[in-house]
Amino acid sequence: MDTTTAPNPLHQVPRLDNQLCFALYSTSLAMNKLYRKLLRKLGLTYSQYLVMMVLWERDGLSVSEVGERLFLDSATLTPLLKRMEQAGLLRRVRAASDERQVIISLTEQGDQLREQAATLPEAILNASHCKVEQVVEMKQQLDLLRGNLMKSE
Template identity: 50%
Template sequence: MTTPPTATDWLRLDQQICFSLNAASRAFGSVYRVILKDLGITYPQYLVLLVLWEHGDLPVKKLGEHLRLDSGTLSPLLKRLEAAGLVRRERSARDERSVEVRLTEQGVALRERAVQVPRRIVSATSFDVDEIRELRARLDQLTSALDAAVHAELPDED
């Protein structure tokens, strides 16, 4: 049985889960930067493309929901993808207030070259596929718990 951390231990940087997650995220960013360089895209652009490859055309709002990004963050990202010829943004014919994001032929074609990305990421982690799945499941549980904690703190809207 391990002993609980002391009051001083709780405030050590190496005891902070947020720091460990942030450090892992930054390390992933570095690996993705190297791997995605060949595709000519950044990690955030890759995430947008993953959602579009999986779901097809989407309104900007729905795309943001999938990525947990607000429109202020997503708009410049989409602008750069559009300038690169990978996506098109068009006003929805059904709802003029909504903007749809569509892959271009070039964006669709990039998917074939991107197939190797996840394999290279798994290789870089030195984890096997089952370990990756377990870690992702635990991180999803953590995200859900943290989301619930935030929502529990929000006042009711009347």
């Protein structure tokens, strides 16, 4: 009787193709490349698009509220918001009730991009060659993974 056991994959030299982190990273690169192409028509970067989506959902948020939604700190977000303000997409105004707070609001130009951006989810879905149900399930799994990873920090 053979008493040898199969080698534990956790004790083997890590292979790039077996790594979840690399699958996520390389998929993110591919997704960002596709978005870059689509967003060029709107004159937005991917980071700017994320900010716009947050504001299209609920306008008039503080910088910290936008940062919480995007998992970004204000040091990363502030230069991005300044560029977007210079481009005429949004306004940054100090809150009357607390001057330490900066409120972000869409301009008319920024709000008008919403209609043009409405075609992006379908374009991404078509490029994925996935069914809607598959994408929804993947997103739910990734949300769960992100939450678990954030808990373990």
